[in-house]
Amino acid sequence: MSKEAFFISHFGSKHIGDDGAVVGNYVYSKDLFCEDIHFKRAWMSLEQIAQKSMLVNLSDAIAMNAKPCYALIGVVLPKQFSHAQLTELARGFEAMAKRYGVEIIGGDTTAGEKMMISITIVSTLQGKALERKNAKVGDLVAYTGKLGHSYKGLTRLLRGGSLSKKTRFIRPTLKANFVYKSAKYLSSGMDISDGLSKDLSRLLKESGNVGLHVKKKLPKRLLCSGEEYEMLFSFNPRHKQGILRIAQQTRTKINIIGHVARKRYRCVCKEHHF
Template sequence: MLENKNTENTSLESLGEFGLIEHLTKNFTLKNESSIKGIGDDAAVLDFKENKAVISTDLLIEGVHFDLSYMPLKHLGYKSVMVNLSDIYAMNAKATQVTVSIAVSNRFPLEALEEFYSGVELAAEIYNVDVVGGDTTSSTKGMLISITAIGESKEEDITYRNGARPNDLLVVSGDLGAAYCGLQVLEREKEVFKVNPNSNPDLSMYTYIVERQLKPEARRDIVELLKTLDVKPTSMIDISDGLSSEILHLCKQSGVGCNLFEDKIPLDPTVIAACEEFNIDSTLVALSGGEDYELLFTIDQKEFLKIKGNPNLTVVGHMTDQNEGAHLISRNNSKIPLTAQGWNSFSND
């Protein structure tokens, strides 16, 4: 993906750090009232007035979090922003600013970074956030990305992980497992390409799951939907590491147990088909696949009628007393303890 048909690539050395920052950020303009000063000074200046600031940051490393053999740089820029905005929306807050820092080796020309920043720019435009700062530096190998997202919310609207209570309903947005299935397709085609560089894969039947891996969307719409429905979640988290890991986070932080019903887990038909093709269990994929960036939250039972029948939301279980533990209720009504099998960046596997 790094090969550019245009051989007239521009070395980063020719611009220098400040010239590079100025070049890559020249198209960013400020859209939010809370953005007083953006790029161009020693620090950004933000003013949230009576609201609380919400801040999250993520580090993405080439070879650990992304593979440039099948991840286009524009998609990577977009996804890097989504990963962080998702954390802000998981606090039931409005995302308003991001900072973008990258370190790259000398194998990356200016044109490659322009592609990456065009993805950042598209994400900022669609989600109405301001890029207000960051840094660029050199790396001895590969690419490292660090993005910080900043948001705002009224104090009473902020939703933490620790507010779930026994008998609260457990709700998830969208469908699960697609990003993991998309990754399996991309990894398979990568192996095929190694053997036959002239192969031209037809991924049309995998469009949905591949897009969920390469270009996920943060669920700002769900935060807005809940406000419209006048529903305040009692706890919330985004699904980055797999459904089971995130449920266990809510249980631990809130001091509750949970019953998750296998037959309620929302799966897209393309995910079910891909799981059959790859001979993997679709429930396991939903529980442990990760990178779905859907929102998982709990609500008081009395709020159920407000969300009932909404195509964006699925009730997948309920919270219990802590001493009952966290369980998956299988399709044959077996009670299986939930374990955190989500993705672990420190695993050697």
């Protein structure tokens, strides 16, 4: 068990275990975005850092089939930040909030050596909550979009290279329309934040320690690429045509990778705390 899982295991709430906590018609999600853990200042502008931190959090809400409404933003910022830098950061938050129809209703700032952004998103369910736990044996398993770009971007940055503004690593594309339209046909779903293999192992574990029968073996550069924010989901094969139709309508690429089986699934990637 990871230290995170150990720490969280102390809280006996039934709401814990998904991308967000469902309470009535609301979903609450919260993620930390920390300098030198999730990003380096040299990699991205302050505006991009603010945008990505918002996207990462909005992704959690959308992955639960919820529409983000409000955001609370807590930031730890270096004392020497100028007013121009603060404006740039605020502009990044505001731009993403506006794009997704979210109102920033509060927050807190404090001084610190390293930047840290903690965002809480309040969202309203758009129908049933899309959770990790209901994948059934026989269900098809799929993900949206293309995987691997984020890892490629990260590798480039770690080697001292730079990325264009629109790359996946800097600005992931969320699949809100696809999720909202297809959620009623899906048995389980989550966003891919730690890599397809790692997140798949979580989904299958939450669904009663089931496994996956793969159609075709996928390469590690795809299985272990984190921070993709594509959707991973499962569905009963009878909904396949309906889901493919929605994918077409919303211009979403769908990749079916196999079906849920009894054999236990093991993550193929190394644990990394980069």
